[in-house]
Amino acid sequence: MRSALVVVVRRTVLAPFVLALTALLWVTLPLWLLLAAVVSPFVPGHWRALRLFWLGFVYATCSSVMLLVMFGWWVAAGFGARIRTPYWEGVHYDLVEGLLWAFYRAARRVLHLDVVTEGPAPDAHPGRPLVVCCRHAGPGDSFILMYALMHWYAREPRVVLKNTLAWDPTIDVVLNRLHARFITPNPAPGADLESQIRGLVDGLDSNDAFVIFPEGGNFTAQRRARAIERLQGLGLHGMAQRAADMEHVLAPRPGGLTAALDAAPLADVVWVAHTGLDHMLGVADMWRELPMDKRLVMRWWHVPSHEVPTDADERITWLYDWWDRIDDWIDDHRPEPLR
Numbered sequence: 001m002r003s004a005l006v007v008v009v010r011r012t013v014l015a016p017f018v019l020a021l022t023a024l025l026w027v028t029l030p031l032w033l034l035l036a037a038v039v040s041p042f043v044p045g046h047w048r049a050l051r052l053f054w055l056g057f058v059y060a061t062c063s064s065v066m067l068l069v070m071f072g073w074w075v076a077a078g079f080g081a082r083i084r085t086p087y088w089e090g091v092h093y094d095l096v097e098g099l100l101w102a103f104y105r106a107a108r109r110v111l112h113l114d115v116v117t118e119g120p121a122p123d124a125h126p127g128r129p130l131v132v133c134c135r136h137a138g139p140g141d142s143f144i145l146m147y148a149l150m151h152w153y154a155r156e157p158r159v160v161l162k163n164t165l166a167w168d169p170t171i172d173v174v175l176n177r178l179h180a181r182f183i184t185p186n187p188a189p190g191a192d193l194e195s196q197i198r199g200l201v202d203g204l205d206s207n208d209a210f211v212i213f214p215e216g217g218n219f220t221a222q223r224r225a226r227a228i229e230r231l232q233g234l235g236l237h238g239m240a241q242r243a244a245d246m247e248h249v250l251a252p253r254p255g256g257l258t259a260a261l262d263a264a265p266l267a268d269v270v271w272v273a274h275t276g277l278d279h280m281l282g283v284a285d286m287w288r289e290l291p292m293d294k295r296l297v298m299r300w301w302h303v304p305s306h307e308v309p310t311d312a313d314e315r316i317t318w319l320y321d322w323w324d325r326i327d328d329w330i331d332d333h334r335p336e337p338l339r
Helices: 002-027 029-042 048-076 086-111 139-152 163-167 169-175 193-201 221-233 237-245 254-263 283-289 312-332
Strands: 113-118 130-134 156-162 180-183 208-212 268-275 294-303
Touching: 002 029, 002 048, 002 163, 002 169, 029 048, 048 086, 048 169, 086 113, 086 139, 086 169, 113 139, 130 139, 130 254, 139 156, 139 208, 139 268, 139 294, 156 163, 156 193, 163 169, 163 180, 180 193, 193 208, 193 254, 208 254, 221 237, 237 312, 254 312, 268 312, 294 312
Parallel strands: 113 294, 130 208, 130 268, 156 180, 156 208
Antiparallel strands: 268 294
């Protein structure tokens, strides 16, 4: 009952608020641009205030366009009666890809970023379902990962993400119409997250990609320490030591990945690491840490399904081995400043 009330509040209060705020920004845009330009010389970074305002303005505009389009589609789909049919699912994926493309181009241009990818080309594994495991360091990595999967790899992502992201009304509406699950970072006792993941992965086909962040949350020093303490408390001293040896990532949680691999035994596994999008957990972090005038690197590794271990213990060791490798890669790659 409470969750249904929360959904109603998000849809009837937050969504109209975003539309009204965007309209206000458009009407008063010259004033905000002037204010941001005046403030920029007094804050660190080359025109940081002006560039960040413009990026936020573009995001608000994209979000409002999506909300209006999705409301029209909800009406056209019989007031939601057919909104989860394959046709409407396809057009929603097209909408997401288009808006991601627009925002990605704006972000690259405004922030002056050069995003470099290393590893298998997008056509390296055609016709194979994918389970994509990515390190998690903030909302920026999720955005670029979704853009890469849809625009470069022509995939339709299925994703597990924190329920706090559902407070963004655009994310809330679109992902509740597609293959996604909002979960709590620390679920209540008895919550069967593995079953939810298996249900989400079931039927994964050749143009799908299931995305999971095995760390279970964004990296912070405090979370890293708590993860090590949790492993020590469970008596898993070897895993705790391995987690302590990794400086840039959290100890991975194997339950979700194991459930996904059990549900999609024919899926290849893709590991993704990145640098330059770290430490952006809130608005203040976005202000301080959002990269500008830098070259960012994303590294992809592809493991065919026949090389994926099937034994549970072997999978845990395999996961930690890959997380060690990703940690070492991050240590060797730092964002490079651009002129």
